[in-house]
Amino acid sequence: MINKELDPTDTGILRLLQNDARLTHKELGQRLHKSITPIHARVRRLQDEGYIKRYAAILDPKKIGRGLIVYTQVQLKQHAQDSLLAFQAEVVKLSEVMECYHMTGAFDFLLRIAISDMDEYNHLVMNKLSILPDVGMMQSFFVMSEAKNESAYELGAGK
Structure with a gap:
């Protein structure tokens, strides 16, 4: 079960970033119908509270010789x-x-x-x-x- 401190905007941010961590705050805001400033603050809080541990590119192991x-x-x-x-x-x-x-x-x-x-x-x-x-x-x-x-x-x- 998801933490009760997360509202629909928080979970929306997390869903979107899991699928594309390159989304800008502007793009997140557009998709969630919020302005950039609150999106920026929420992303920062989600990082600070450990919901977002890190950002990474997912590589194809076969293409890098680890297949x-x-x-x-x-x-x-x-x-x-x-x-x-x-x-x-x-x-x-x-x-x-x-x-x-x-x-x-x-x-x-x-x-x-x-x-x-x-x-x-x-x-x-x-x-x-x-x-x-x-x-x-x-x-x-x-x-x-x-x-x-x-x-x-x-x-x-x-x-």
């Missing part, structure tokens, strides 16, 4: 706080790791990895992942095709 996407589950040998934090601190430094989640269940972490090919993945596993603190078991799943990849969250009850 092989791998989800790797990692189970650590030790589950003490210092072991979990040490692994996490090191794995997030790897440029191939695009996302890292501490998970419940049989595995401790789920990584989304973007690489060029199987040789690069082998190098990553053998020379970077397997030497991290307390790594026990790893299980990898290679993406064969992508049916949906959404970066925008649905906001509000009904659209």
Whole structure:
């Protein structure tokens, strides 16, 4: 459920920016039937309050040589706080790791990895992942095709 502090103008701004972060305050205002000044103030507030974390261009991984996407589950040998934090601190430094989640269940972490090919993945596993603190078991799943990849969250009850 959306935060109760957000009104329809706020959610409208967030919806529009999720789909095109290049929209100017003027364009946002036109689409939301508001003037530039209140739109500017609201965008600033949404940034300051952390609703908008950052702006980014979404790249095609195949066009930049990172077309092989791998989800790797990692189970650590030790589950003490210092072991979990040490692994996490090191794995997030790897440029191939695009996302890292501490998970419940049989595995401790789920990584989304973007690489060029199987040789690069082998190098990553053998020379970077397997030497991290307390790594026990790893299980990898290679993406064969992508049916949906959404970066925008649905906001509000009904659209």
